[in-house]
Amino acid sequence: MQRLLRAGAARHIARVGRQARRPEAARYRSSFARCVPISGVAPSRTPRWTRPFSTETHEFKAETKKLLDIVAKSLYTDKEVFIRELISNASDACEKLRFLQTTQQVKDVSDAERPLQVTLSVNESERKFVIEDSGIGMTHDELIEHLGTIAKSGSLDFLQRGESDASKIIGQFGVGFYSTFVVADKVEVYTKTADKEKGEKGYLWTSDGSGSFTITEVDEVPRGTKIELTLKDDATEFSKLATVKKAAQKFSSFIDFPIYVTEEGEPKPINKQEALWMKSSATEEQHLEFFRFLSGNSYGKPWYTLMYQTDAPLSIKSCFYIPDPDNAPSRMFTKDPEIGISLHSRRVMVKKHADGVIPKWLHWMKGIVDCEDMPMNISRESMQDTRLMEKLSMAVVRRILRFLQQEAKKDPEKYQKFFRGYSYFLKAGLIEDKEGNFSRHKDDLLKLLRFECSNKGKGELISLEEYIEMAKDGQQNIYYFTCPDRQTGLSSPYMEQFLQRQRNVILMYEDIDEFVVNAIEGFKDKKFVSVDSADKNFELDLDKPEEPEDTDKRVLTEEEQTQMQKFIKSVLKEKVQEVKFSDRLVSSPAIVTSIITPHMRKMMKSLMAGKENDGFNNIPMTLELSPKHHIVTTLQVILESNEPVARIAVEQLYDNACIAAGTLDDPRVLMSRLNKVLEMFVYQGAGYDYAKGEYRSSEPKVEETAKTSKDTESSPESSSGSTGPSSNSSSKFEEVKPQ
Numbered sequence: 001m002q003r004l005l006r007a008g009a010a011r012h013i014a015r016v017g018r019q020a021r022r023p024e025a026a027r028y029r030s031s032f033a034r035c036v037p038i039s040g041v042a043p044s045r046t047p048r049w050t051r052p053f054s055t056e057t058h059e060f061k062a063e064t065k066k067l068l069d070i071v072a073k074s075l076y077t078d079k080e081v082f083i084r085e086l087i088s089n090a091s092d093a094c095e096k097l098r099f100l101q102t103t104q105q106v107k108d109v110s111d112a113e114r115p116l117q118v119t120l121s122v123n124e125s126e127r128k129f130v131i132e133d134s135g136i137g138m139t140h141d142e143l144i145e146h147l148g149t150i151a152k153s154g155s156l157d158f159l160q161r162g163e164s165d166a167s168k169i170i171g172q173f174g175v176g177f178y179s180t181f182v183v184a185d186k187v188e189v190y191t192k193t194a195d196k197e198k199g200e201k202g203y204l205w206t207s208d209g210s211g212s213f214t215i216t217e218v219d220e221v222p223r224g225t226k227i228e229l230t231l232k233d234d235a236t237e238f239s240k241l242a243t244v245k246k247a248a249q250k251f252s253s254f255i256d257f258p259i260y261v262t263e264e265g266e267p268k269p270i271n272k273q274e275a276l277w278m279k280s281s282a283t284e285e286q287h288l289e290f291f292r293f294l295s296g297n298s299y300g301k302p303w304y305t306l307m308y309q310t311d312a313p314l315s316i317k318s319c320f321y322i323p324d325p326d327n328a329p330s331r332m333f334t335k336d337p338e339i340g341i342s343l344h345s346r347r348v349m350v351k352k353h354a355d356g357v358i359p360k361w362l363h364w365m366k367g368i369v370d371c372e373d374m375p376m377n378i379s380r381e382s383m384q385d386t387r388l389m390e391k392l393s394m395a396v397v398r399r400i401l402r403f404l405q406q407e408a409k410k411d412p413e414k415y416q417k418f419f420r421g422y423s424y425f426l427k428a429g430l431i432e433d434k435e436g437n438f439s440r441h442k443d444d445l446l447k448l449l450r451f452e453c454s455n456k457g458k459g460e461l462i463s464l465e466e467y468i469e470m471a472k473d474g475q476q477n478i479y480y481f482t483c484p485d486r487q488t489g490l491s492s493p494y495m496e497q498f499l500q501r502q503r504n505v506i507l508m509y510e511d512i513d514e515f516v517v518n519a520i521e522g523f524k525d526k527k528f529v530s531v532d533s534a535d536k537n538f539e540l541d542l543d544k545p546e547e548p549e550d551t552d553k554r555v556l557t558e559e560e561q562t563q564m565q566k567f568i569k570s571v572l573k574e575k576v577q578e579v580k581f582s583d584r585l586v587s588s589p590a591i592v593t594s595i596i597t598p599h600m601r602k603m604m605k606s607l608m609a610g611k612e613n614d615g616f617n618n619i620p621m622t623l624e625l626s627p628k629h630h631i632v633t634t635l636q637v638i639l640e641s642n643e644p645v646a647r648i649a650v651e652q653l654y655d656n657a658c659i660a661a662g663t664l665d666d667p668r669v670l671m672s673r674l675n676k677v678l679e680m681f682v683y684q685g686a687g688y689d690y691a692k693g694e695y696r697s698s699e700p701k702v703e704e705t706a707k708t709s710k711d712t713e714s715s716p717e718s719s720s721g722s723t724g725p726s727s728n729s730s731s732k733f734e735e736v737k738p739q
């Protein structure tokens, strides 16, 4: 049955093809020449019958009005793009009809004998530019919907970001048709739907691009669409045959329908209808042209080009392009991106945006996949079709990823530039592939990742494979650190012991990295372990510290450690779940750790900001202390002799550790304590002896004012300006002043 259907479709394609090959002059009759507006617009001929049709006036949607304004202003330098947009719309209209006919979705076609084609013509004396196609056409409601509103939401936002961006995105965001108003002060669209079941009436849509458009029923409109532009004074060059012919040739080489330009009343074909992807090879020049054609641009060249043809497991002929990484899409606009690769079956376009075959994280690639095994009317409901799409997707995506691996080996520098542009998408790919594709591409994707690392210089990127090759014998883990930048990362206390032992650490700077390592867990037989995690493996795996013999160095005894743990817990209370001593610190006194890394905690907190009970404040923290650090050992000495100072020191120690972890939301909360600490420091410098609660005898005596400052209003700022230690009753300094 399937085979019979396919044979039917093939016969149909052959018929359409035969029609297309008939001698042009014989089959070409500009049917639109006959179409007559009945009212509203002056008729160019006497109508066949003169039923009074009325003209409806519609307002453009507010968004469309703004868009029209911006488009018209932004495109003044590259005016000819309107020709590209109109040819592309005409070709899409033919493509749509061919597809709907082939799949029997349109059974009764209007003007069935009209071949699928596009014709451009001009009239210099009347300042006219005309393009007509015999494609799908539009009904009355479709006219309002398609030409009265912007096709894709978000396009206006994009355009408003800056005028210079505008010309680049025309075509990408469905604003193509509106580019006509850059060159025309009047646009007339004659159209009739191809589907007889939807009606057989023709319409004329007219607008000057200011605020409204009119629609009038028109007699004798043939199937398809004719767009007639009355050119502005500064755009009359587009009513010249030579200009239009040159532009049309430039934009139509790969259009799969015959395109004509009318010359001395006769239609002259201008395109070769090449399906580049069906050829076994192509020149660089051809690829360049095809890439520009697919991107809807007249500039730019592909960074990478891949032609892929195979017969197994499916019969695939394809062409892929990766645009310059400098023009990689912004992540802001990739929420619901359009796939830049189309799906064909024996040259007939089945889907313009091949979702289902090309995953979202590769949406920025341009190209065509032609698979003869693909039915024309693929349906998401049919299991068989879904499986076929999956199979095709698997083959194509794997080929693309392996191609990138080869390119990375061939020219690492070029690859690194590519990676810098598209790294986010490859990483997002790992997460999406896990969620929706059983991580089938995981290994291939992981091989494409590149990172900076602690053992190499700034800007040098390595792969995970290289990391493993560089690792020390017996190293079980891939150590990584998510940090905002290299300098912050390397100066973090979490990095101390790794730097001391020259253990290589991958430095990750993108927010998405933390999600990636959580999603994939490991590479080859190695596990990802964050240097700021509380993971136990991490200690086992590291060499014993190579410390210089220092017999004088005081180290807290177990008993002292236990006493100190109790004290710290009593000061910090529920802020920490555990206080422990570890030897992972080299020159810092303390760090905080928890089951999620500090970086992850921070990201989740900002994601949950404003929501009640975010839970991320309550994930238990551990304070890890160095038993050898002089601040810690000295602190232990004053636990009993000067408890108030010890309390302040513990609080500050904890906050410093949170600052190092990047988890302190707002450092302003530290201000009052920091001022106390500063005050102590200054008074210490001035000779105040905290143990005795008096100035040392040799120092200038300034304590009198300090003593009397008890009754004065004092803020942390004002106290630092006094001449003795603050003794304001509301001040914590009162507590620390030796009794």
Ligand SMILES: Nc1ncnc2c1ncn2[C@@H]1O[C@H](COP(=O)(O)OP(=O)(O)OP(=O)(O)O)[C@@H](O)[C@H]1O
Binding pocket: 085, 089, 090, 093, 133, 135, 136, 137, 138, 146, 147, 151, 170, 171, 172, 173, 174, 175, 176, 177, 178, 224, 225
């Ligand atoms: N010649 C035509 N025949 C039939 N429909 C057309 C034609 N030209 C435009 N349209 C309809 O008007 C819509 C809007 O066209 P426009 O060029 O503004 O955006 P688009 O073609 O959808 O998007 P893009 O430019 O990204 O391809 C089209 O989607 C199509 O439905």
